[in-house]
Each structure stands twice: as C-alpha cells, then as structure tokens.
Amino acid sequence: MSMIEFAPADLVGLRLAHSPLVEVVTSGFALNRPRETWLYGSWAARVRPLLAGAGLRTFLAVISGPTCYVPDFLTPVPATARPSLAEELRVVAATPLDRVAAEVAAAWAGHPAPPEIRRFDTDPAGGLAELVRQVQRYFELAVAPVWPRLRAAAEGEIAYRARLAAEDGPQALLAGLHPRLDWDGSALRLANGKPGQWSLDGQSLTLLPAGFAGPRVYPLTAGPAGRALWYPPRGYGQLWAQAAPAEPSAPLAALLGSTRAGVLTLLAVPASTGEVATTLGLSPATASHHLTTLRNAGLVVGERVGHRLRYRRTALGEQLSAIDGVRIDGR
Known part of the structure; x- marks a missing residue:
C-alpha cells in the first residue's frame, strides 16, 4: 500500500489540472502494456502503424524501461490548471542535466541499455533535446487526434470536483476520487500501490485527471514542483467506446x-x-x-x-x- 501523509490543513493547497505530458506518458503505458490497458485497444491499433518508422526510438526507450519507472522530469507538475504541451516541454527542456541523466539511467538500472539510453550518460543535453523533439512528434501522431475529448473529459472532472468543494467543503475533492484511494484525515492511502510512505514536505498536492490513466492511480511522490496523483476522470470509458x-x-x-x-x-x-x-x-x-x-x-x-x-x-x-x-x- 502507498501512503502519502495528508492532513486537513493540506486541503488548502489541493489543486486540479490537466497535463498534456501526463496523457503522453499514460498513453505510452497503453501501448506497452496491452493486457492491462485493453480499453485502449482500438486506439492502439490505429496508432501503432503511424508510429512505425516515425523516429521515436529515444522517447519509446525512455518510457518503456524494464524497471517500469518513467523519469519524473518528463511529467512536471503543472504550474497552471490547463498548460499547453509547449509550456510543459519548456519546463522539461530546462531540467538540470544531472537529474536527466540519473532518472533516465534509473529506468534501465540493472539491464543492458540501448544506444538511445546510453547517450544520456555522455551527451545528456543532446539526448534531452532529441527526447523533447520526439515527444512533440509523438503527441502529434498519437494524442492530438483525441485531444479535444481528453481535454473535455478533464474539464468535466475539474468542474465536478469544484462543485463538490463549493457545496460540501474542500475535503469533498477527495471523496469518491477512485475506488483504490482512501483518505482517513491524516493520510491518503492507495490500495495495491507500490509500498511506501511519503509526505508533502510543505508542497501542494495536484490532482491530474488523465483519460489514458485507465483504472489505475499513479502517485508522483517526488519532484521540485510538488506532488501529484494521476487518475481517470469520471466517465472516462466513454472516451474509448x-x-x-x-x-x-x-x-x-x-x-x-x-x-x-x-x-x-x-x-x-x-x-x-x-x-x-x-x-x-x-x-x-x-x-x-x-x-x-x-x-x-x-x-x-x-x-x-x-x-x-x-x-x-x-x-x-x-x-x-x-x-x-x-x-x-x-x-
């Protein structure tokens, strides 16, 4: 079970946002883990031929490492509720190079890494620039065609949570957020999550609804811009059916x-x-x-x-x- 220390006072800093980069990364999960993400089968079948030969080897290697870890710098916590992909990629491009190299290496720790990953050891600046370029290309091919509905689903979720908070208080933002997520007034507990316990360390928690999150909740428990939870918005199944x-x-x-x-x-x-x-x-x-x-x-x-x-x-x-x-x- 994952647990994030989260007291009533932390409700004041609770935010909601929709991140294009979170949709990019979770859509990558849908491509790489078909048994877990069968809901996106028709989307994946349309996208895979478009990606073949598109020159995305660096991006695909970074998000599909054998440790199942995706570098945190690739999904920075948004500073605004509705950032554009360009805004988020500027943040990624400004990541300190030592952090880039360390997190990319962690995704392949203990396993033979392909040349695209080894490049980050010797040329992290060049590897990062190429990664940013490929993320942009991947978004255009795989995510942009469904982006209006992804954004609409997130907008609906954010509006719904805002209404709950206005009517029942900020604690209602967490009520019924996800079947595997429970808040007992002192901590957020994620059933079936990676074992561990974290605190906010004085930072805010951002809720990031993502249409590609599927039935899972993904905690982002480290990062200079705060902590975050990725989760599926209400009615997300209708996006794909x-x-x-x-x-x-x-x-x-x-x-x-x-x-x-x-x-x-x-x-x-x-x-x-x-x-x-x-x-x-x-x-x-x-x-x-x-x-x-x-x-x-x-x-x-x-x-x-x-x-x-x-x-x-x-x-x-x-x-x-x-x-x-x-x-x-x-x-």
Whole structure:
C-alpha cells in the first residue's frame, strides 16, 4: 500500500489540472502494456502503424524501461490548471542535466541499455533535446487526434470536483476520487500501490485527471514542483467506446424520455452537439433541440472549450443521472 501523509490543513493547497505530458506518458503505458490497458485497444491499433518508422526510438526507450519507472522530469507538475504541451516541454527542456541523466539511467538500472539510453550518460543535453523533439512528434501522431475529448473529459472532472468543494467543503475533492484511494484525515492511502510512505514536505498536492490513466492511480511522490496523483476522470470509458454509449436507466428514460435520457447519460463526459448527434445517431438539429431542453431544465450547461461549445451535466443533472431502480411515482 502507498501512503502519502495528508492532513486537513493540506486541503488548502489541493489543486486540479490537466497535463498534456501526463496523457503522453499514460498513453505510452497503453501501448506497452496491452493486457492491462485493453480499453485502449482500438486506439492502439490505429496508432501503432503511424508510429512505425516515425523516429521515436529515444522517447519509446525512455518510457518503456524494464524497471517500469518513467523519469519524473518528463511529467512536471503543472504550474497552471490547463498548460499547453509547449509550456510543459519548456519546463522539461530546462531540467538540470544531472537529474536527466540519473532518472533516465534509473529506468534501465540493472539491464543492458540501448544506444538511445546510453547517450544520456555522455551527451545528456543532446539526448534531452532529441527526447523533447520526439515527444512533440509523438503527441502529434498519437494524442492530438483525441485531444479535444481528453481535454473535455478533464474539464468535466475539474468542474465536478469544484462543485463538490463549493457545496460540501474542500475535503469533498477527495471523496469518491477512485475506488483504490482512501483518505482517513491524516493520510491518503492507495490500495495495491507500490509500498511506501511519503509526505508533502510543505508542497501542494495536484490532482491530474488523465483519460489514458485507465483504472489505475499513479502517485508522483517526488519532484521540485510538488506532488501529484494521476487518475481517470469520471466517465472516462466513454472516451474509448463511442460506438456503444451507456444505456440510460429505465427510471430516467421514463422521466425524461428515452432520447433525452440517452443524451444526459452520454454527458458523463462533456460533448459537443455534433458529438452527441454522431454517437446517438441523431440529426444535429435533433441533438441541439434536446440539449437546449435539458439546458433550460437546469440539467446541463454549455461551456466553451477552445473553439467548441461542449455540454456537461450540472449538479442536478448528476443527481438525476444517478437514479436507478427507483419508483419515480414515489411509491
């Protein structure tokens, strides 16, 4: 069991953010550990041919070392809630070279390292520059096509947690965060995690929802910019199974009608009008009509993310979506 000392006073410094580099690294896990990350099978099948011959040997060697350790410098804790990839890569590029060399070597400790890894011993500056270039290329090929939905899922998670904190206090940020995670008021305990005990050492803890995190929680317990937890956002499965959206419960369908109930259920992950229409097989006009009706009823709200307007469930919409097997006539 992993344990991070975390007292009530530490709630003040708790933050949420969405990191492109965390999505990059966790997507690498999805490629390298197919048995653990079967959910991403269709994505991986599309991506692997694109990566073949793309000149990414340094990046792939760094994130797939035999010790299962990924260098911490590659995923710096974001300074802002919504950093761009370029902003994060500037932080990576400024990492002290002795730290770069030490952490890359740790990923291959006790194992024969390929030339791309050995380069960091003799030319850490050149190795780091090449790694940054390859991360950018990998993102363009593998992550950018699904980035709008990754960002939307994270935005929905951040908004949901913010509402909980506003309504029930900051401790609600940790309530129900993940089935394997428990907070007892003095420490965060991660079941089935790597054994160890850490403290925040006066630094903040940042929660980083990541669509590629799968069913796991990943603690980042060391680093000059603070501590972090990577975890899957609510409804993350719908990011990868758009052909088979979740069915609304019978009581919800009886209350709202099957189509509107389907739209509200789908919005476990924020979506645009076009995405709702495509996923549920509706015309854009019909999808827009149902979204407008749900918005006017206070069940969803539209938020602009980049150039797109995406809809997410409100607190009332969340509560209504949770009904299952309850007699709506009150008996």
